[in-house]
Amino acid sequence: MPVTDKALPIDPVAFAAELIRCPSVTPAEGGALDLLEERLTALGFTCHRLPFEEPGEDRVDNLYARIGTAAPNLCFAGHTDVVPPGNASDWQVGPFEGTVKDGVIWGRGAADMKGSIAAFAAAAAAYIKAQGTEAGSISFLITGDEEGPAVNGTVKMLDWLDRHNEQIDHCVVGEPTNPHELGEMIKIGRRGSVNMVITAQGKQGHVAYPHLADNPVPHLVAALAALDALELDQGTEHFQPSNLEITTVDVANEATNVIPATARARINIRFNDRHTGQSLIDLVKNTVSAVAAKRDATLTVSAKISGESFVTQPGPFVDLIARSVEHVLGRAPELSTTGGTSDARFIKNHCPVLEFGLVGETMHKVDERVPAHDVEQLTAIYRRLIDGYFAEAAAFAAEKQSRG
Numbered sequence: 001m002p003v004t005d006k007a008l009p010i011d012p013v014a015f016a017a018e019l020i021r022c023p024s025v026t027p028a029e030g031g032a033l034d035l036l037e038e039r040l041t042a043l044g045f046t047c048h049r050l051p052f053e054e055p056g057e058d059r060v061d062n063l064y065a066r067i068g069t070a071a072p073n074l075c076f077a078g079h080t081d082v083v084p085p086g087n088a089s090d091w092q093v094g095p096f097e098g099t100v101k102d103g104v105i106w107g108r109g110a111a112d113m114k115g116s117i118a119a120f121a122a123a124a125a126a127y128i129k130a131q132g133t134e135a136g137s138i139s140f141l142i143t144g145d146e147e148g149p150a151v152n153g154t155v156k157m158l159d160w161l162d163r164h165n166e167q168i169d170h171c172v173v174g175e176p177t178n179p180h181e182l183g184e185m186i187k188i189g190r191r192g193s194v195n196m197v198i199t200a201q202g203k204q205g206h207v208a209y210p211h212l213a214d215n216p217v218p219h220l221v222a223a224l225a226a227l228d229a230l231e232l233d234q235g236t237e238h239f240q241p242s243n244l245e246i247t248t249v250d251v252a253n254e255a256t257n258v259i260p261a262t263a264r265a266r267i268n269i270r271f272n273d274r275h276t277g278q279s280l281i282d283l284v285k286n287t288v289s290a291v292a293a294k295r296d297a298t299l300t301v302s303a304k305i306s307g308e309s310f311v312t313q314p315g316p317f318v319d320l321i322a323r324s325v326e327h328v329l330g331r332a333p334e335l336s337t338t339g340g341t342s343d344a345r346f347i348k349n350h351c352p353v354l355e356f357g358l359v360g361e362t363m364h365k366v367d368e369r370v371p372a373h374d375v376e377q378l379t380a381i382y383r384r385l386i387d388g389y390f391a392e393a394a395a396f397a398a399e400k401q402s403r404g
């Protein structure tokens with residue numbers, strides 16, 4: 001079976017290097033979206049640039065591109081923005097030189113995630129050249145705001161799609177999902193995340209006259225001990241156990257002879273599909289209230305949900321990408337929900353979404369790089385995915401319908 005297609009109208013390795021040469025550190029577009037738009041337009045895609053802004057946040061440019069009008073619409077989602085390179089002189093090669101040397105593509109964004117964008121563009125180009133767009137549509141949902149606050153990126157693009165009756169039916173996100181080797185891991189979901197602040201309000205006073213004061217620190221410590229003792233769950237079919245971490249305890253009391261007035265702690269919970277952000281907020285509030293009642297203390301909780309957990313249940317779409325990996329690499333990938341959050345947390349409200357990309361070992365680090373061979377193999381995997389998807393287009397269109 002051929003791993004590389006000599007007839008590709010886009011060379012994924014050269015294209016990845018070209019994208020790396022665009023210095024697109026969030027929120028700068030850096031020429032990366034222009035370059036992608038130019039290539040996709042040449043292939044026949046209809047491109048929409050979608051810059052968004054709002055007060056207090058940087059203006060961010062984004063790109064939605066689609067070829068074909070038929071359903072289903074297979075979408076590739078990703079980001080052209082990159083994290084800053086840090087001290088450029090610490091790098092073996094310039095972070096934005098786009099150097100390909102001894103079979104390795106070097107530079108900021110090589111793994112996260114210009115390499116996978118180039119691979120999907122090359123795979124789509126080859127498919128379109130061979131098969132056209134009769135069986136369905138291919139689209140790109142590319143933001144310039146994934147590594148930043150993610151306010152003017154994917155969320156607003158998805159709203160734009162809704163407003164324009166633009167439907168995406170299944171989505172693959174090109175984040176670097178493999179810990180060490182290509183083909184190790186597909187992400188089929190992510191844990192949720194919620195942050196909370198616990199505040200103990202006491203009464204300031206002299207340490208020598210404790211009956212005239214109310215020390216908030218023991219109240220807070222008791223509340224934290226109760227929270228730390230909670231067992232949230234034992235894990236679920238697709239998830240590891242949920243985890244509550246106390247991330248900081250702050251009293252900021254400089255004096256040795258003063259009982260402080262307030263004490264504060266922060267917790268973060270990474271949670272699985274047994275919980276929602278709100279159910280955990282309720283649990284923490286109830287636990288803290290019980291401590292407060294017992295101690296006659298004033299303890300309050302404020303909370304912010306960063307994202308809910310989600311999982312794309314194993315089924316035809318999960319099978320298809322797993323089989324595509326196995327076909328090209330001869331290994332069965334693990335289906336995982338580990339790691340931090342990604343833009344998949346927004347896309348899952350619109351259609352089934354999976355994540356599969358390059359090896360993430362060097363992402364966000366000095367000397368970010370990927371083997372050129374990995375980008376070629378990933379192109380072959382994406383091509384297999386596209387072929388398989390449109391070969392069963394009717395079934396995939398029906399799967400989306402049945403989900404409502």
Ligand SMILES: [Zn+2]
Nearest residue numbers: 112113146175
């Ligand atoms: Zn990324």
